[in-house]
Amino acid sequence: MKLATWNVNSLAVRLPQLLDWLAVHQPDAVVLQETKLTDDKFPHAVLTEAGYHPQWFGQKTYNGVALLSREPAQDIAKNIVGVEDEQARLIAGTVGGVRVIGGYFPNGQAPDSDKFVYKMRWLDGLRAWVASELARHPQLVLMGDFNIAPEDRDVYDPVAWAGQIHCTPEERAHFRELLALGLHDAFRLFEQPPKSWSWWDYRNLAFRKNQGLRIDHILVSDALKSRVTACTIDKPTRKNERPSDHAPVIVELS
Numbered sequence: 001m002k003l004a005t006w007n008v009n010s011l012a013v014r015l016p017q018l019l020d021w022l023a024v025h026q027p028d029a030v031v032l033q034e035t036k037l038t039d040d041k042f043p044h045a046v047l048t049e050a051g052y053h054p055q056w057f058g059q060k061t062y063n064g065v066a067l068l069s070r071e072p073a074q075d076i077a078k079n080i081v082g083v084e085d086e087q088a089r090l091i092a093g094t095v096g097g098v099r100v101i102g103g104y105f106p107n108g109q110a111p112d113s114d115k116f117v118y119k120m121r122w123l124d125g126l127r128a129w130v131a132s133e134l135a136r137h138p139q140l141v142l143m144g145d146f147n148i149a150p151e152d153r154d155v156y157d158p159v160a161w162a163g164q165i166h167c168t169p170e171e172r173a174h175f176r177e178l179l180a181l182g183l184h185d186a187f188r189l190f191e192q193p194p195k196s197w198s199w200w201d202y203r204n205l206a207f208r209k210n211q212g213l214r215i216d217h218i219l220v221s222d223a224l225k226s227r228v229t230a231c232t233i234d235k236p237t238r239k240n241e242r243p244s245d246h247a248p249v250i251v252e253l254s
Contacts, residue, residue, distance in 0.1 A: 001028050001096055001098070001227075001252070001253040002025070002026070002027045002028050002250060002251070002252050002253075003027060003028060003029050003030070003098075003100065003141055003143065003218070003250070003251050003253070004025065004027045004029075004030040004031075004143075004248050004249065004250045004251070005030065005031045005032075005033070005102060005143040005144050005145070005216055005217075005218060005248065005249050006018075006021075006030060006031075006032055006033070006216075006237075006244070006246065006247075006248035006249075007032070007033040007034050007104070007144075007145040007199075007216060007244060007245075007246035008032050008033070008034060008035065008244050008246075009034045009036075009244040009245055009246065010034065010035070010036045010244075011032065011035040011036065011037055011042075011043070011064070011066070012036070012037060012041070013242060014242075014244055015043055015046065017237070017240050017243070017244075018032075019046070019047075019050055021234075021237060021248065022050055022051075022052065022068075023050070025234075025248075025250065027070075027250065028069065028070050028071075028095065028096060029067065029068065029069040029070070029073070029095045029096075029098075029100050030067075030068050030069075030248075031065065031066070031067050031068075031091065031100065031101075031102025031103075031143055031144055032065060032066040032067075032068070032102070033063075033064075033065055033102070033103075033104035033144055033145045033246075034062075034063065034064060034104060034145070035056065035058060035063075035064035035065065035066055036058075036059075036060075036061060036062060036063070036064050037056075037058045037060075037064055038058045038059065038060050039056060039057070039058045041058070042054070042056045042058055042066070044056070047068055051070065052068040052069060052070065053068070053069050053070070053071065053072045053073065054066060054067070054068050055067045055068075055069075055073055055076050055091060055093055056091070057078040057079070057088045057090075057091050058088055059087065059088040062087070063087050063088045063089055063104055064088050064104075065088060065089060065090060065091045065102055065103070065104050065144075066091065066102075067091045067092070067093050067095075067100060067102055069093065069095045069100075070095075071095060071096065073093025073094060073095050073100070074093060074094045074095075075092075075093060075094050076091070076092065076093045077090075077091070077092040077093075078090065078091055078092075080122070080125045080126055080129045081129055082125070082128075082129065083122070083125035083129070085122070087106075089103060089104045089105070089106070089122070090102065090103045090104070090126075090144075092133070094137065097139055098137075098139045098140070098141060098224070098253075099133060099136075099137035099139060099140040099141070100140075100141050100143075101130065101133065101140065101141065101142045101143070101144075102143060102144045103126070103142070103143075103144035103145075103146070104144055104145050105119070105122070105123070105126075105144065105145060105146045105147045105148065106118055106119040106122050106147065107119070107147050107165065108147065108165050108166075108171070109165060110165055111163065111164075111165065111168050111170070116165070119147075119171070120170060120174070123171075123174040126178075127174070127177055127178060127181065130142060130178065130181060130183075131181050134181060134182060134221060138221060138222070138223040139221060139223045139224050140183075140220075140221040140223075140224070141218060141219065141220050141221070141224065141251070142178070142183060142218075142219040143216075143217060143218040143219065143249070143251075144216070144217070145199075145215060145216050145246060146175065146215055146216065146217050147165075147166055147171075147215055148166055148171045148172065148174070148175050148215060148217075149161070149166045149167050149172075149213045149214055149215055150172055150175045150176075150185070150214075150217075151172070153194070154197075154213060154214035154215075155167055155213055155214075156195065156197065156210070156211040156212055156213070157211070161213075166213060166215055178219060179219070182221055182222045183219040183220065183221060183222075184219060184220050184221075184222070184225050184228075185217060185218075185219060186217075186218040186219065186220050186228050186231040186251045187214070187217065187218065187231045187232075187233070187249070189225070189228055189231065190230070190231060195210055196214060196233055197210070197212025197213055197214050197233070197247075198212070198213070198214050198215060198216035198233050198246055198247050198249055199212055199213050199214075199215050199216065199245055199246045199247075200212040200238060200245060201245065202245055207238055207239075214233075216233075216246055216247070216248075216249045217249070218231060218249055218251045220251065224253060227253040227254045228251060228252070228253060229252045229253065229254050230250075230251070230252040231249070231250065231251045231252070232249070232250050233247050233248075233249050233250075234247050234248040234249070234250060235247050
């Protein structure tokens with residue numbers, strides 16, 4: 001079973017790239033972030049023709065998430081159940097017996113901002129809800145754009161980024177609390193090349209200089225850990241013409 005996450009940073013712009021990528025990699029399910037489309041604009045017919053059953057949750061201009069799966073996903077949830085939120089940030093469904101949760105975590109803007117307070121509140125709600133989902137679905141994957149670099153090795157310049165958004169102690173503590181629920185960072189289950197990032201700023205030739213962050217993650221439950229055979233960042237996708245600033249992350253399960 002192959003699962004993936006990709007912040008496409010505008011599905012309207014990246015749809016041809018997504019279709020090509022699906023044809024090459026053929027994941028059983030993929031979660032998308034920053035689709036930036038209202039529900040009526042979502043290209044469900046094109047994706048169905050490509051062999052996927054789409055579920056989507058959109059918002060004009062900002063945010064927006066989707067779940068595409070080879071077989072129809074069951075028990076769909078949109079946003080964190082029990083948490084009021086006007087922003088379209090989370091979608092979940094069960095695919096092949098695996099509970100798949102895809103999230104576009106808040107950016108947070110800056111540690112002293114209202115948006116950071118929102119991020120902390122959102123993460124509190126997420127942790128509580130994922131705990132309840134794990135009780136119902138032992139085979140669970142939480143993946144998406146977390147907007148958190150968990151450790152210094154996930155940052156190209158840890159000194160410059162220390163205390164900055166994505167790298168604050170508070171954000172990293174929330175990431176550890178998710179792991180404490182019984183989740184595992186699939187990428188770190190394997191020896192990985194140093195300087196492995198999933199996001200590179202469009203500015204300052206960041207991709208060419210390989211100055212990035214690892215902020216897109218796939219967390220697997222205890223029940224799935226032994227089934228993980230590989231987890232990779234698809235860096236070549238970032239070389240596309242008019243690319244997303246994020247690369248897909250892929251996990252393979254036996």
